[in-house]
Every structure is written in structure tokens, then in C-alpha cells.
Amino acid sequence: MTPFAAGTSLEGHAVPVSGGISLDMTRMDAILELRPDDLQMDVEPGVVGTAIDEAAAPHGLFFPPLPSSGAISTIGGMIATAASGMKTVKYGEVADWILELEVVLADGTVLTVGSRAVKTSSGYNLKDLVVGSEGTLAVVTRATLRLTGLPAQVRGGRAVFATLEDATAAVADAVRSGLDVATIELIDEWCAAMANAYSGTDLPDRPTVFLEFHADHGVDEEVAFCREVFEAHGVERFEIGDRDAMADLWRARRDLTYAILAHDPQLTPIHPGDVTVPIGSLGTIIDYAGSLADETGLLVPCFGHAGDGNLHYTVLVDRDDPEAVERGERVYRQIVERAIELGGTATGEHGIGLGKREYLVAEHGTAAVELMRTIKQAFDPRGTLNPGKILPEVETEHGAAPPSAA
Amino acid sequence: MTPFAAGTSLEGHAVPVSGGISLDMTRMDAILELRPDDLQMDVEPGVVGTAIDEAAAPHGLFFPPLPSSGAISTIGGMIATAASGMKTVKYGEVADWILELEVVLADGTVLTVGSRAVKTSSGYNLKDLVVGSEGTLAVVTRATLRLTGLPAQVRGGRAVFATLEDATAAVADAVRSGLDVATIELIDEWCAAMANAYSGTDLPDRPTVFLEFHADHGVDEEVAFCREVFEAHGVERFEIGDRDAMADLWRARRDLTYAILAHDPQLTPIHPGDVTVPIGSLGTIIDYAGSLADETGLLVPCFGHAGDGNLHYTVLVDRDDPEAVERGERVYRQIVERAIELGGTATGEHGIGLGKREYLVAEHGTAAVELMRTIKQAFDPRGTLNPGKILPEVETEHGAAPPSAA
Numbered sequence: 001m002t003p004f005a006a007g008t009s010l011e012g013h014a015v016p017v018s019g020g021i022s023l024d025m026t027r028m029d030a031i032l033e034l035r036p037d038d039l040q041m042d043v044e045p046g047v048v049g050t051a052i053d054e055a056a057a058p059h060g061l062f063f064p065p066l067p068s069s070g071a072i073s074t075i076g077g078m079i080a081t082a083a084s085g086m087k088t089v090k091y092g093e094v095a096d097w098i099l100e101l102e103v104v105l106a107d108g109t110v111l112t113v114g115s116r117a118v119k120t121s122s123g124y125n126l127k128d129l130v131v132g133s134e135g136t137l138a139v140v141t142r143a144t145l146r147l148t149g150l151p152a153q154v155r156g157g158r159a160v161f162a163t164l165e166d167a168t169a170a171v172a173d174a175v176r177s178g179l180d181v182a183t184i185e186l187i188d189e190w191c192a193a194m195a196n197a198y199s200g201t202d203l204p205d206r207p208t209v210f211l212e213f214h215a216d217h218g219v220d221e222e223v224a225f226c227r228e229v230f231e232a233h234g235v236e237r238f239e240i241g242d243r244d245a246m247a248d249l250w251r252a253r254r255d256l257t258y259a260i261l262a263h264d265p266q267l268t269p270i271h272p273g274d275v276t277v278p279i280g281s282l283g284t285i286i287d288y289a290g291s292l293a294d295e296t297g298l299l300v301p302c303f304g305h306a307g308d309g310n311l312h313y314t315v316l317v318d319r320d321d322p323e324a325v326e327r328g329e330r331v332y333r334q335i336v337e338r339a340i341e342l343g344g345t346a347t348g349e350h351g352i353g354l355g356k357r358e359y360l361v362a363e364h365g366t367a368a369v370e371l372m373r374t375i376k377q378a379f380d381p382r383g384t385l386n387p388g389k390i391l392p393e394v395e396t397e398h399g400a401a402p403p404s405a406a
Numbered sequence: 407m408t409p410f411a412a413g414t415s416l417e418g419h420a421v422p423v424s425g426g427i428s429l430d431m432t433r434m435d436a437i438l439e440l441r442p443d444d445l446q447m448d449v450e451p452g453v454v455g456t457a458i459d460e461a462a463a464p465h466g467l468f469f470p471p472l473p474s475s476g477a478i479s480t481i482g483g484m485i486a487t488a489a490s491g492m493k494t495v496k497y498g499e500v501a502d503w504i505l506e507l508e509v510v511l512a513d514g515t516v517l518t519v520g521s522r523a524v525k526t527s528s529g530y531n532l533k534d535l536v537v538g539s540e541g542t543l544a545v546v547t548r549a550t551l552r553l554t555g556l557p558a559q560v561r562g563g564r565a566v567f568a569t570l571e572d573a574t575a576a577v578a579d580a581v582r583s584g585l586d587v588a589t590i591e592l593i594d595e596w597c598a599a600m601a602n603a604y605s606g607t608d609l610p611d612r613p614t615v616f617l618e619f620h621a622d623h624g625v626d627e628e629v630a631f632c633r634e635v636f637e638a639h640g641v642e643r644f645e646i647g648d649r650d651a652m653a654d655l656w657r658a659r660r661d662l663t664y665a666i667l668a669h670d671p672q673l674t675p676i677h678p679g680d681v682t683v684p685i686g687s688l689g690t691i692i693d694y695a696g697s698l699a700d701e702t703g704l705l706v707p708c709f710g711h712a713g714d715g716n717l718h719y720t721v722l723v724d725r726d727d728p729e730a731v732e733r734g735e736r737v738y739r740q741i742v743e744r745a746i747e748l749g750g751t752a753t754g755e756h757g758i759g760l761g762k763r764e765y766l767v768a769e770h771g772t773a774a775v776e777l778m779r780t781i782k783q784a785f786d787p788r789g790t791l792n793p794g795k796i797l798p799e800v801e802t803e804h805g806a807a808p809p810s811a812a
Contacts, residue, residue, distance in 0.1 A: 178555025
């Protein structure tokens with residue numbers, strides 16, 4: 001039984017690798033109740049991200065952790081993958097904004113986890129165990145979301161740097177200095193060029209930081225503080241305006257995944273995804289990706305939610321060149337391994353799915369992965385729910401067990 | 407094996423009800439490493455809360471979710487009970503500021519859960535399963551804490567209301583209106599009187615809201631906005647100054663637990679603790695506590711982190727009067743049950759321990775509690791770790807099983 005909704009996952013979560021039932025959640029798309037006095041909304045899992053904000057907006061509210069894919073991805077998928085978004089640097093992840101879940105276990109038992117109180121210390125935290133469990137422990141059938149007030153002041157814009165090192169150092173310094181920023185996104189010069197080609201924008205072919213500031217008061221002082229930090233890192237252009245003036249900038253950023261795919265029909269990506277490291281190591285991991293690109297002669301465009309230490313990278317290769325594919329896969333793997341060495345994670349916001357199972361032990365150690373297996377066994381002893389995901393296949397004396405036994 | 411440290415728990419967590427080993431963690435009190443560039447600190451579990459802030463302050467950093475007991479309680483206890491504090495309304499709970507934990511399982515296995523990256527979607531979230539598990543799943547031996555920058559602007563003070571209804575409505579309205587407040591604490595007129603008697607302060611005998619505002623810019627505009635909201639609810643006095651001027655106010659608030667205990671030597675509390683409800687129901691639960699006090703003639707002083715919908719209440723009774731004790735226990739229970747009916751939780755920040763096991767099924771349902779038992783079984787099949795806590799005793803045909811089997 002493999003839950004399916006928008007199919008936007010990068011890690012193959014919704015692929016029923018062992019056959020069985022593909023459980024389409026897309027028609028469970030009702031907004032069940034909005035309680036503005038509680039700052040809460042109950043939704044079904046098939047609700048698309050932007051529909052949440054559209055329902056909340058008349059009450060002056062919004063759901064801050066929506067991922068960039070929010071116009072097409074569903075809240076069920078965001079919960080399953082422990083997603084986050086461009087505003088996570090200020091507001092936190094999807095998990096932080098989920099209060100209560102109704103879930104169905106493998107044996108059909110329906111139960112509620114979490115609480116509608118904004119904090120609870122009652123019993124084991126089953127809610128955050130279900131969040132990010134990728135449909136392998138339970139199927140979510142209702143979620144109570146926490147909302148917050150739309151900010152009174154919004155400013156947005158971009159900062160252009162001569163080098164990626166300058167841009168990265170500026171972002172890390174801003175975060176360390178306590179800059180109150182709602183979004184701080186970094187794209188490298190390759191991404192800028194690809195965005196221009198795809199979205200018809202006019203970005204300089206330079207490493208660029210996209211910014212959004214939210215405040216009730218004093219937003220311009222915060223922008224000025226940001227400018228000061230960025231000037232210490234040699235920012236070349238620092239252009240901030242109101243949100244509307246920046247709409248095409250944001251479109252270019254949101255469409256970046258497609259822009260990279262469309263760049264050259266002969267080049268296809270090795271497994272787009274993300275890693276995340278402590279903010280002090282952001283420069284190290286971005287430098288490392290650049291040095292691997294130089295070494296191998298491959299295109300490795302980089303972007304990401306830099307304020308969270310989050311790096312999205314795509315290794316582009318000619319699929320008809322097996323040697324290039326192998327080089328590309330090595331680069332892809334080396335970046336994940338380096339992120340783990342730096343104390344980071346193989347996946348900041350896209351989950352493990354099929355694609356990153358091989359890194360689970362490297363990141364968490366054998367004992368933690370064994371504990372995860374025990375939990376899977378406790379929830380779903382017959383392996384009914386989304387078999388083959390998250391947990392690596394167990395090596396037996398007869399070779400790897402089939403995914404359904406993982 | 408029952409972990410013990412400061413012994414400040416309200417729910418009997420550190421009491422070794424089945425005998426065995428009381429594991430004193432207080433000498434594991436080293437601050438292991440401070441990484442200001444990552445906004446992180448590694449600590450041992452016996453570190454006292456204020457020691458964290460003292461080590462962080464020279465770097466302009468602090469650990470925002472410290473509970474009011476932070477001067478005596480340890481980080482290990484805060485993690486075990488999923489604690490929170492006076493600044494949780496702005497910054498979140500202790501759980502939100504724990505990145506990684508080193509833990510020891512019942513069989514001696516040492517492992518690391520969580521990540522030093524500020525976000526991860528890699529595998530099951532074991533970290534938030536250990537947080538709040540009250541030493542029943544694993545013993546924490548190291549924690550990586552996330553820190554943040556000290557605010558540039560701080561204001562603090564109090565608002566005095568004629569009635570508790572006004573004060574409660576003002577707090578709920580402020581939260582709904584998106585007031586950016588770091589602390590918003592409510593005390594009723596009984597607490598004000600008891601605080602004056604105990605701490606020698608000069609609070610009006612009136613429902614009072616204590617406030618603290620943190621900002622980098624625009625703090626006075628935020629204070630003015632708060633005043634406007636409170637004036638719509640008939641605030642009688644609204645006095646805000648810098649933090650130092652308000653030090654004795656805060657001392658009175660922090661000492662409130664002791665003030666209530668000291669009020670009348672003949673009166674002892676029935677089980678002090680907290681419940682938490684959705685913010686729209688804060689008025690309902692406070693009214694309910696008041697009506698029970700009126701009905702029974704008992705003193706039920708109320709205070710709490712009102713901005714989180716959090717109510718601390720203490721039912722004071724004459725222990726020599728069995729009928730009063732029974733009445734008091736009924737009041738105590740009725741408030742917990744009402745909080746659960748309102749979609750809230752039996753314990754917002756003090757855990758279940760021994761004291762609230764009887765409410766676990768009412769709050770979560772049988773199926774969720776069974777799942778919690780399965781998780782306990784998976785982590786600790788022999789019931790070695792803190793037996794008798796969290797999970798209610800299982801009724802068998804021979805009567806209740808001993809706590810060690812729970």
C-alpha cells in the first residue's frame with residue numbers, strides 16, 4: 001500500500017516498488033474547518049499548499065513553512081517527507097506547524113496523534129514520528145495546521161556578488177549576526193544563467209542572494225542591517241523593493257528546478273536533491289561542490305535555502321556517455337558524504353525514499369537504523385505500508401532481501 | 407534504572423517506584439563545546455539551565471526556551487519532560503532547540519539521534535521521540551543545543567486588569583492579532599497577593615499580565631500596539647520599562663510556586679501542574695477553574711504562560727480535612743478533563759510521570775496509548791528504564807500489574 005498524491009517527490013516515495021495498491025489521496029482535498037480564533041485549520045491530506053494560504057488569507061493568516069512547490073504539492077506529501085520551504089529560516093519547518101494528525105495504521109486502526117494545544121508533554125511524541133515517515137508507518141487522513149498572522153511589512157529583493165565565496169560568507173555572517181530574514185536563498189551563476197534562459201528574466205550572471213523580510217515594525221532598519229553585513233562581504237548590487245516589484249525574481253527562483261532540467265536537452269540530472277549542514281559549514285560544502293565540478297568538468301548548478309545551511313545541487317551529465325554518468329554519480333555521492341562528515345544530513349527536506357537509503361547508516365549509525373527498523377516493525381509488522389522506502393535492504397547470506405522486507 | 411538530576415519535576419519522574427538504581431546525572435555537568443559560528447553548544451545532561459546562558463552570553467547568544475526553574479533545573483530534565491518556558495510564546499519549546507542527542511539504550515547501546523543540521527528529513531525522527539520520553543526509552547548523555555542572538559531591544563513590564571475575564575480576553579486577542587511578544591504571563595489576584603506576601607513585592611491585588619518584548623528594531627511600536635489591544639479590554643494600568651526596572655516583577659513571577667506553597671501552612675497543594683488548551687479556549691478553562699473554586703469554596707490560584715494557552719493551577723486544601731482533600735482532588739481532575747475536552751492536553755510542559763498517567767487514554771485514546779506501549783517494548787523490552795512512568799498500569803484479570811510491567 002503506497003500513498004500517492006501530487007507525485008512531486010524527488011526521492012521516489014510514491015513509486016509502488018513492490019506492486020500492491022497505489023493509494024490516491026488527491027480527492028481527499030477538503031479544508032474541513034478553519035478556526036481563526038485558535039490560529040488553526042483542519043485539512044485533508046490532498047489539499048494543495050496554496051489552497052491553505054488562500055483559505056487563511058481572508059482572516060489575515062498564512063501557513064509559513066510551505067515549500068517552493070506549494071502550488072502543486074499537497075500537505076500530505078509535505079507531512080510525509082518532513083518538508084520545509086523558503087521561509088523556514090524565519091518560521092521553521094512543516095513539522096513545526098502540524099499540531100495534530102488523524103492517521104490510519106496498517107491494520108486499519110484509526111487514531112489521533114499530537115494535540116491541538118500548541119505545546120504538550122503528554123506521552124511519547126507520536127506526531128513527530130509520523131511526520132517524515134514517508135507513508136511507511138501510517139497514512140495521514142487529517143491534519144490540524146497551526147497558522148500565523150500575515151506580516152504588516154514585507155520587503156523583497158536581491159543581492160548580487162562577484163564570487164560564490166563572497167555570497168556564501170555573507171549569508172552565513174548574516175545568520176550568525178541574528179538577521180531577522182524570512183527568506184535568504186542563494187543561487188550560483190549557472191543557475192542565474194539557466195533561470196534567464198528559461199524564465200526570460202534578466203538576472204546578472206552572478207551568484208545572487210534572494211531576500212524577503214517580514215516584520216510588523218522596523219523592516220527598513222532590518223534591510224539596512226542586512227545591507228551593512230553584505231557590504232562587508234563586497235556585495236556588488238543590493239536591490240530591495242516591495243514584494244510586487246520582485247514578483248519575477250521569485251518566479252525565476254521557483255522555476256529553477258525546471259530551468260535546470262531545460263538547460264540542455266542532451267544533459268540530464270543525476271538525482272536532484274539537497275543536503276543540509278550546520279551554517280558554519282555552508283561555505284565548505286559549496287566550495288566542495290564547486291571543486292568537484294572543476295575536477296570532473298561537469299556542470300553542477302547549486303542553489304538552496306542558504307540560511308538553513310541547505311544546498312540543492314544537480315549534477316548534469318550526458319546520459320549517452322556511461323563514463324560521464326559514472327563520474328556524475330560519484331560527484332553526487334561525494335557531496336552527500338561530505339555533508340554527513342560535516343555533521344549535516346543527507347536530506348534536509350526531501351526525505352529518504354528510495355534514493356537516499358544507502359546513506360542512512362552513514363548518517364545515523366547502525367544502532368539508530370536498527371532502532372528505526374524496530375519502530376517500523378512495531379507499527380507495521382507485515383510491511384504493508386510503502387514497502388522498500390527509507391530503510392536500506394537487509395543483506396542476508398542469500399544477498400539483499402527484496403524491498404518489501406526492508 | 408531511574409535517572410535523577412535536580413529533582414525539580416512536578417510529576418514524580420525521578421522517583422524510583424520499583425527500587426533499582428537511581429542514576430544521578432548531576433556530575434555530568436560539563437559544557438563540552440561551544441560553536442558560535444554554528445549557533446550551537448554541546449552539553450552534558452547535568453548542566454543547569456542558567457549555566458547554558460552564562461556560557462553563551464559572551465558570544466551574544468542565548469538558549470531561549472529555558473523554563474522558569476532554569477536556575478536550578480538541568481537540561482537533561484528539560485529534555486526528558488519536553489519542557490518549555492516563559493519565552494516559548496515567541497521562541498518555541500525546549501524540543502525545538504535540541505538538534506542532536508547522544509543516548510544510551512537499556513541494553514547499553516550508545517547512539518546519536520537527530521542532526522546538527524537545523525533541519526533534516528532523514529529517517530524516522532528518533533530525536534523527538536526521546537525528547538519527552540521521561541527516561542523511559544533511553545538515557546541522554548549529551549545534547550547539542552541550538553542558540554540564537556540576544557535581542558538588541560528588550561522591554562518589560564506589567565498590565566493590570568479589573569477582572570480575570572478582561573485579562574484573559576486581552577491576552578487571547580493579543581495572540582490572535584499577531585503581537586510579537588517574548589513573554590506574556592498571566593497571574594490571578596490570589597497569586598498577586600501571595601507573591602506580595604512571599605517576595606515582598608508591591609503588586610496590586612488584581613489580575614496582572616507580565617510582559618517582555620524582544621526585537622532588533624521597532625520594540626516601542628510593538629509595545630504601543632499591545633497597549634492598544636489591552637486598552638480595548640479595559641486595562642487599568644499598563645507599565646512598561648527597561649528590563650532592569652522590572653527585575654523584582656520577574657522575581658515575584660518566578661517565585662510564585664514557592665509563594666503559593668508558603669501562603670498558609672495549614673493548606674497544602676493538590677498536585678501542582680499545568681494544562682494547555684488552544685488559545686481560543688483560554689478564557690473557557692480559566693473561567694471553569696474559577697467556577698469550581700467558587701462552588702467548592704477552595705482556593706485555586708491560577709497563573710501561566712497564557713500566550714500558549716497554558717494554565718498552571720494549584721488546588722489548596724487542608725490535609726487534615728479528608729473531605730476537603732477529596733473535593734480538591736475532584737477539582738484538580740475536573741480541570742484536566744475539561745482541558746482535554748477542549749482539544750488540549752493534560753500536561754503542557756511537565757510531562758506525565760506518575761501523576762498524570764490516568765489521563766493518558768482520555769487524551770490520546772486507547773489505540774495511541776497501545777502504540778506508545780509498543781514503542782516502549784521496542785526500545786526497552788525488559789522494562790529497565792524508569793519503570794512505572796508515563797504508561798498507565800495494565801489491568802489484568804489479577805488486578806493492576808506492578809509499575810515495572812507498565
